[in-house]
Amino acid sequence: MLQALRNKIHGWPAAVVLGICVFAVAFFGIESYFVSRVDTFVAKVDDHEISQQDWQNRLTELRQQLAATPNAPYTVADLEKPELKKQVLDGMINQVLLQKANTDLGLAVSDTAVRDAIGGDQGFQVDGRFDAGTYRAVLAQQGMSPAMYEAKVRTGLATQMLPEAIAATTLVSSADVDNFFRLHDQQRDLRYVSLPRPSLADASVADGDIDAFYKSHIADYTTPEQVSVQYLEVKQADLKVGEPTDEQLHQYYDKFKQRYAQPEQRLASHILVNVPKNATPEQQKAALEKAKKLAAEATPANFAKLAADSSDDLGSKRTGGDLGWLEKGVTNPAFDAALFAMKKGDVSKEPILSPDEGYHIIWLRDAREGDSKPFAEVRGQLASDWAKAEAERLYNEKAGQLADLAERNPGSLEPAAKELGLAIKTSPLFGHQGGEGIPQDPKFVQAAFADDVLNQGNNSSLVQIGKGDAIVLHMAKHNAAAPQALATVKDAIRQRILDERVDAQAKKQADELVAQLAKGGDLAALAKAPVQTAAGLSRNKLGEAKDVPPAVLREAFNLPRPAGGKPSWATVQVGNGTYAVVAVDKVTDGDPAKVEKAQRDALRGQMMDAMARAVTLEYIDALRAKAKIQVANDRM
Template sequence: MLQALRNKIHGWPAAIVLGVCVFAVAFFGIESYFVSRVDTYVAKVGDHEISQQDWQQRLNELRQQAAQDPRSPFTAADLEKPELKQRVLDGMISQQLLLQANSDLGLTVSDASVRAAIGGDPGFQVNGQFSPEAYRAILSMQGMSPAMYEAKVRASLATQLIPSAISNTTLVSDADVDTFFRLRLQQRDLRFVELPRPSLTDANVPDAEIEAFYKSHIADYTTPEQVSVQYLEVKQSDLKLGEPTDAQLHEFYDKFKQRYAQPEQREASHILINVPKNATPEQQKAALDKAKKIAAEATPENFAKLAAENSDDLGSKRGGGDLGWLEKGVANPAFDTALFGMKKGEITKEPVLSPEEGYHIIWLRDAREGDAKPFDEVRSQLAADWAKNEGERLYNERAGQLGDLAERNPGSLEPAAKELGLEIKTSPLFSRDGGAGIPDDPKFVQAAFADDVLNQGNNSSLVQVGKGDAVVMHLAKHNPAAPKALADVKDSVRQRILDERVDALAKKQADELVAQLAKGGDIASLTKAPVRSLTGLDRNKIGAITDVPPAILQQAFTLPHPVANKPSWATVPTGNGTYALVSVDKVVEGDPSKVEKAQRDALRGQMMDAMAQAAALEYIDSLKARADIKIAQDRM
């Protein structure tokens, strides 16, 4: 074959082919012929990829929030629905678009804003004051360094820069507030007649019609697929821990001494002279000259005054530049190095340049040397921390053993149960929508219906169904989805057909009456039913009325105004095959002048928030329209 190719390609054609091959290998690299790129993102915004890991992490965070907050607008199970998963991804795309817009507009989050956000977090406060010890301890338990957490806070604040700017420019006029209260305080006079449920003259339903209805609505008469599983569970709360010995506590103390140490701290004030992003050499020189002039004038006595007059750090200038007590690693590296290299009472002679912000003039007002708290002083805290740490260690060890044993013996839970001394539990039957008890957890349901368990008959992998709670499972029973026999549901099908007939007849009769009323007919004589009235009805009174069908009250303020003082009748379905005829006889607008100033101001704030949110969403939509966004639905 090679000889034939050689015989056919020679001379200048061979030279051209060889040249193309050499060029391809040289330009692209020979590895491109052997290595192919596999995309794993769920979405791509421009050049930025949103990975499956980041997306799943966000979903997990929302699941934890839903589980911990009873006021959450969604449940953990809701987050398994495709539409909610898409909403979460849309939110991540919007955040990335805002970050890219920040870069284009030269917007950044200052160190002062990050410090203010962390210092104002109640989770890091003791007796209403920021506690460095609590801050470090909480981050340590979460496996995060201060730098990692500050980066997370900075990223969160960055997504709010443009929405905050939009909010600050949103205006709500007095006319807007007046319009709202005219509607909110509006009063209406209603008349309505409740029509009786009609009777059918023909209640015969042939078997053929029943069978046809049953077939066309077969999904309504199908028992969903259900499973029951056996499972083994390891819970951290069930693990028994003895009292720690002094030796164990001393070992723990030595290992995590930084948790119980008072760090080296500096109490500082500063004056910031901002340097614009992409500043020209002239702008940089002007900022440096200004900073040098202030540094030359600054003394401990006039520092607060100079900060109030000159500092570009809006967060601290009102307090005379006061930054409070700072630890190493809290500020940016340049600021940090300068601050911890100063002597108490000293003011920097040369301004300190921070690339993100500008020039700082720093005054070190006081200093605290770091020192560890004695063992005896923190013994009770040590015992609590040891118990938490040991409980997590034992749980992770036990859960790991359970997962390994279930994997080594995929056909049964018996070996794992015997070795670990665990009881094999059996769940009730549940569908893909979950069930009562542990099947309420979407991760449990997802594992039960996974191919490995449902079809292959293997044990599941370890499933974390909650913090400190893990299970493995094995299929116990599987009931495929199956239509119910027509004979079993025949009566309910017949009744549903009759109900639909009644509803159609009731709608037809109500529409005919409205048509006659439009021609001038009298409601009392046409309906031969009592006509009821509600006068002076406003939105605040609706909830207190119990003797009127809710459907009438819900639509009372959506019906049209009377035209030329003539009422317009409309039909309102009230349920169970009944309708009501309703008219609005009079509308009186609310009087905004009777609303107190505090209530008006509160409404104005709410309207500004709503309008700002709408404007921010419009801005994000405009960013989406201009951006190159790709979504990989098959990876969601």
């Protein structure tokens, strides 16, 4: 093309044209190589992106926690609901905002805090003490390295720094506690009368009224869209895993030998001299001099006492500076290098400086050399681990085959069923809200109503119902949403219209009665019905008032205090078109002086927690208002 241009244009016009071309490429064509990108974040907080992978990992963690928590407020299936997914993402956004605030305020999580948090986790303890072998084994099962887990713990601690600081400055006065108990232990005396359900003088309903009601409430008389699907299911729990041969176990042992090894470990104690963040030269010098003095004094005989008296590590000073058994990579590099260069029984003669903490004086109390457990000793564990891994391999293999066969034969499940020896199952009819059995799972429902399955008649892609449970489904029957015939629901509509007329008339009669009572009328005489009384009802024991309708109780404790010697009046619907008239005659506040100190202290703590949460949420709202937050709903 350029040669053709050259042949047709000569001299300065050619130079101008080529210059324009170069200019255009320089500022438009090449730029696109640098600025063109495809966003994949689920949310972006200023410059920080929350990736889809991070968000999915958080959902996976929550699923595992819910599955292992009896009586949890949510189920695993609930996490597929859009509103809960949004709550999870909002929580991750809040974490990012808090971490940014930490950075802005110069707050950081120390290595000591991370170590104390890990050491205090009972899941890593044996006989009440941190065990490095258990720590490594648990992390290996979760597919995490110590560095990955420590970063996760550090992030979690960082997220709590500001909320804990807010909580530490939250105050609840004695007057606040007194006011709570005055309200909590409040008692009320009330009267009420249940009014009879009125009768309609005219119970006729015109066909025109029925037709108009039907049209204006058509959604109430529409049969919802429903489907029934065929599906194939691969479950890891149903797969049979044979007994491993010695050769297979030896291969597994050689491949994962590190899981069955005892790493090199050191039993250590330390004394920490803290160096403040952004310390002045004078502060650094003072800390170093203090550390050198302690190092000169420290011996195995007096080390525990020195640590208890002088260490700035609050987590270990109570136990004489004891850090337990440590292995390489658990502490920071400077501490690590010094510790593993020492000999058993040594006390470091020079303080060791570690970032974000300060100076350490270390006493190496004992040492264990690393070694591997022999095959025979771990054969039982090997067989168990191999069987678990083999079951996962078989499941992934068969689930992959199912997905591939379903995609290659999109119009039917028969080929996949025949190839894999699976039975085609059929679900009952269910709607968008799910149904009994497997349609309870939101992912199953979502796949059934997806366009490729519902409208195009194709097999679905592989649906992971749960860990080790995969399904492919195909439409069997589809009932579109359709209004019920007016003739079918005519009688129900007539009764509904009559019921609404009765409700309106009952409400009007009750309101008129209250208006008369407010002027000084007598309840029994005006209501012409028996008056019920209940004295000394306590706000904190409403469940004990079995004879009083719940709606009457709720309204009685919502009413204002009686004033001017006159009761407070209200009407309340008690069900089935009937109303009650309620009067509160007397209100007696609880006596805070009768509350025991332990109960007061417990309440004060609860109120402080609640107030701290509220203030923290307000603080996060303020951070949100200042930040630029983008949420990609289409990637959730």
